[in-house]
Amino acid sequence: MFVSKSMTQKVITLERDASIFEAQELMFKNRVRHIPVVDNDNILIGIVTDRDIRTAMPYDLFKDPENAAARNSVTCLKVRDIMTINPITIQPTHTIQDALLMILKQKVGAFPVVDDKHQLKGIISVRDLLRAFANVLGIGQPGTLLGIIAKEKVGQLKIIVDAITAKNISIGSILVARYWEKDKRAVFPYLLTNNVGPIKRDLQALGYTLIDPMDWCLDEIPK
Amino acid sequence: MNKTGYVHDNRYLLHDTGPYHPENPDRLMAIFDGIKSGGLLDKLTIIPARPAEMKWISSIHPEHYIHRFEEVCLSGNREFCSADNQMCVSTYETAILAVGGVLEACRMVMAGELDNAFCAVRPPGHHAEESLAMGFCYFNNVAIAARYLQEEWGVERVGIIDFDVHHGNGTQRIFEEDPSVFYYSIHQHPSFAFPGTGREFEAGNASGQGYTKNSPVLPGKGDEEYKRLVENDMIPVFKEFKPDVLIVSTGFDAHEDDDMSDVELTTHGFSWIMRKIMGIGWQYASGRVISVLEGGYCIERLPELARNHMRILMGEETD
Numbered sequence: 001m002f003v004s005k006s007m008t009q010k011v012i013t014l015e016r017d018a019s020i021f022e023a024q025e026l027m028f029k030n031r032v033r034h035i036p037v038v039d040n041d042n043i044l045i046g047i048v049t050d051r052d053i054r055t056a057m058p059y060d061l062f063k064d065p066e067n068a069a070a071r072n073s074v075t076c077l078k079v080r081d082i083m084t085i086n087p088i089t090i091q092p093t094h095t096i097q098d099a100l101l102m103i104l105k106q107k108v109g110a111f112p113v114v115d116d117k118h119q120l121k122g123i124i125s126v127r128d129l130l131r132a133f134a135n136v137l138g139i140g141q142p143g144t145l146l147g148i149i150a151k152e153k154v155g156q157l158k159i160i161v162d163a164i165t166a167k168n169i170s171i172g173s174i175l176v177a178r179y180w181e182k183d184k185r186a187v188f189p190y191l192l193t194n195n196v197g198p199i200k201r202d203l204q205a206l207g208y209t210l211i212d213p214m215d216w217c218l219d220e221i222p223k
Numbered sequence: 224m225n226k227t228g229y230v231h232d233n234r235y236l237l238h239d240t241g242p243y244h245p246e247n248p249d250r251l252m253a254i255f256d257g258i259k260s261g262g263l264l265d266k267l268t269i270i271p272a273r274p275a276e277m278k279w280i281s282s283i284h285p286e287h288y289i290h291r292f293e294e295v296c297l298s299g300n301r302e303f304c305s306a307d308n309q310m311c312v313s314t315y316e317t318a319i320l321a322v323g324g325v326l327e328a329c330r331m332v333m334a335g336e337l338d339n340a341f342c343a344v345r346p347p348g349h350h351a352e353e354s355l356a357m358g359f360c361y362f363n364n365v366a367i368a369a370r371y372l373q374e375e376w377g378v379e380r381v382g383i384i385d386f387d388v389h390h391g392n393g394t395q396r397i398f399e400e401d402p403s404v405f406y407y408s409i410h411q412h413p414s415f416a417f418p419g420t421g422r423e424f425e426a427g428n429a430s431g432q433g434y435t436k437n438s439p440v441l442p443g444k445g446d447e448e449y450k451r452l453v454e455n456d457m458i459p460v461f462k463e464f465k466p467d468v469l470i471v472s473t474g475f476d477a478h479e480d481d482d483m484s485d486v487e488l489t490t491h492g493f494s495w496i497m498r499k500i501m502g503i504g505w506q507y508a509s510g511r512v513i514s515v516l517e518g519g520y521c522i523e524r525l526p527e528l529a530r531n532h533m534r535i536l537m538g539e540e541t542d
Contacts, residue, residue, distance in 0.1 A: 144416060216415075
């Protein structure tokens, strides 16, 4: 689960003397919002984001991107003038859990990935983490999700998995989320089958409550 | 009254999925009972099963897939591709008969011998992709029918309406780059139901962009939501597309009493949808509607659902 496995390795970079128009075009063309700025040895010196560019652009250019006078007023602006110097970085040997928690804490959209010598190795963005999450959910494979309330005590998952296995059903993934009632967990097995009627009845016979699909949630907005 | 065909044959019972499987021969018996008890049999043209010509099956499924299916089946293996696809030694042959029955119904409608038809066949087809059996499906009956109509009868635009509660991933995939076949599906939302595809943003690719439309329905929703989506999504797309023929993937599993889904369509809701489909059929396709059975597992409800479905095809009043 290392950052090196999930990061984008072919990074688009800029030099510090590039114009902000060049940065804007690169972002537009490659559909990215973060571009690391490096020196000749590929050492990271900053990062420029689409927000940096928008902030730097005069209002007249928003109204008319071809406005010559407004363009002239910013042609002298270089990436080095608007970039964030010494951005928060992450190392390839950090884990994606580290990246997830850091993104939540720092409220940024991406981290440049650098080695010990501060050389740029990649970039990991919210989108890379989402891709990993989509993979873990297993939603690329055909199947059916169930939602089950289980007591927060040892052995609950085993009972659920045994019941599923007894029905000869393969499991694509199992998510466990906090439930809004104390001492309970919401368990979401993703079953690789169309035929979930019998297993639903078995689980209910074992005393489990199936959660109404309209009440399923992985995370509630903090009150 | 319309001339309506009914593809019905006891050989469709030979595909044995073993005990406790929802897709079982009892479904067709229940459908037959419903049609018979409504006194409809005498007014229908019964179309017996017949094997499909292999060239039509291979217009959708590659030879290697067809051969593998045949081999796995005849070797006595009980499952193909996944544990959902339980089978017996007659399954391969029955699947060929299912395609054949649907193609014969298409032929009779195109030749003017019938106005429309309901094909009560097994195994179903809409989950089957070119080289993958899944969700109880082996050959994609409706996809093969669409190609047959185009290649044998020169039909330009085929409309497919799929109201089975599960998204027809196979049919969508087969035609997602094809602007000559419009695939519309209304089904339980993929985050809550098999197979997990059929999201609103899936709308066709490449030159088929805009020729696929999906209307997901949230759990617990019923007639009102279906009516809203049929009016706002289904009718406008076919008004624009103007199909020459309509093929319907008919699944009765969105019924409130069917435990394969969490949506709650009533018997009346099903009739309402089918009347709207017939309206599109008459408006654009000279009434040429070929309905093909997919899912529907509530044995107690299948008789009334099939009876109403048939009556609407025949142009009669429903219960």
